[in-house]
C-alpha cells in the first residue's frame with residue numbers, strides 16, 4: 391500500500407506532462423512487474439490518425455523511451471494497425487487480448503473532453519481483476535491531475551494553451567536551435583544548410599472582430615473564437631503549439647523545414663477560415679503575420695516581428711498572410727531593435 395502511495399506522490403509531484411507519463415509507466419512497472427507498459431496517444435486528423443508513444447518501459451529498461459514531441463506524423467504507425475487499441479478507445483473500457491503467447495491489457499486514457507489514448511500492459515499472465523482495479527484507480531488520479539494541469543495551462547473558452555505557458559515552450563524551442571546553421575555536403579559537392587530544427591511563430595488576428603461583437607453580441611463572438619480554435623487544430627500539425635493570447639489574438643509556434651512550409655500552413659488556415667460558414671454570421675477572415683525564431687530571440691522580440699507583419703496585413707486590406715522576413719527584404723518594413731521581455735510580456 392505504501393509503495394502505491396509513494397508512486398502516486400511521485401507522479402503528481404511534477405507539473406510537466408512528459409514527466410508525469412514517465413512516472414506513470416515506471417510506477418505501474420514496479421507495481422505489476424509486467425513485460426512492458428506504455429502510453430500511446432492518438433494524434434492527427436480523422437482518417438490519418440497515428441499512435442504517438444508518450445512513454446514506453448520494458449522489464450529490463452533503465453529509462454523509459456518516447457517519440458519526440460516533434461515527430462514527423464508520417465513516421466508514426468497508423469491507428470488501424472493496432473485495432474485492439476482502437477477498440478479500447480471506442481468502447482472506453484478495458485480490453486484484454488493476446489499478443490502471441492503474451493497477454494495484453496488496454497486501458498482508455500481520457501481527458502474531460504475525450505478519450506485521447508491508451509495505456510498498454512503486456513504480461514506473461516492475464517491481469518487479475520485486483521490488478522485491473524489498481525490500474526484503473528491510478529489512472530483516475532492521473533486523469534484528475536491532468537485536468538488540474540489543463541486548468542492552469544489552457545484557455546477556458548477554446549481549450550488552446552494560454553499565454554502564461556508560451557514563454558516556457560518558446561525558450562525550450564530556442565534552446566534546441568543550433569548556435570549557427572549546420573552545413574552539410576551535397577552529392578554534387580556543394581555546401582548547403584543541413585537539417586536542423588527551425589521554429590516559426592505566427593500571430594493570427596480576426597478581421598473586424600469588433601463588428602461581430604457589436605452586431606451579434608458577445609456570445610456569438612465567443613462562438614467564433616471557439617470555431618476558429620477548431621479550424622486552427624485542423625489546419626496545423628498535431629505537434630504545433632496553439633495559443634490564445636486573449637481577446638481575438640491567437641499564436642502558433644510551429645516547427646517545420648523552411649519558410650515556404652510555414653507559409654503554406656498559415657495560408658491553409660487563412661483559406662480554411664475564409665471558406666468556413668460561421669453560423670449566423672457567415673464569412674470571417676483572419677490576418678496572419680509570421681517570423682522565423684532566431685537563437686538570440688526573446689519571446690517578446692519574435693512576437694513583435696510577427697505582430698508587425700500582422701499590422702502590415704491589416705493595412706494592406708486584411709485576409710492575408712505575411713512573412714516578416716519577406717517584408718524586410720522587399721523594403722516594406724525595417725528590422726526592429728530587440729525588445730526586452732518586460733516591454734510586451
Ligand SMILES: Nc1nc2c(ncn2[C@@H]2O[C@H](COP(=O)(O)OP(=O)(O)OP(=O)(O)O)[C@@H](O)[C@H]2O)c(=O)[nH]1
Nearest residue numbers: 596597598599600601603608611612636637638704
Ligand atoms: N466575444 C468576445 N470578444 C472579445 C473577447 N476579447 C476581446 N474581444 C473583442 O475583440 C474586439 C477587438 O477589436 P479591435 O481590436 O478593435 O479589432 P477588430 O475589430 O478585430 O479590427 P481589426 O483587427 O483592425 O481587423 C473588441 O470588440 C473586443 O471587445 C472575448 O473574449 N470574447
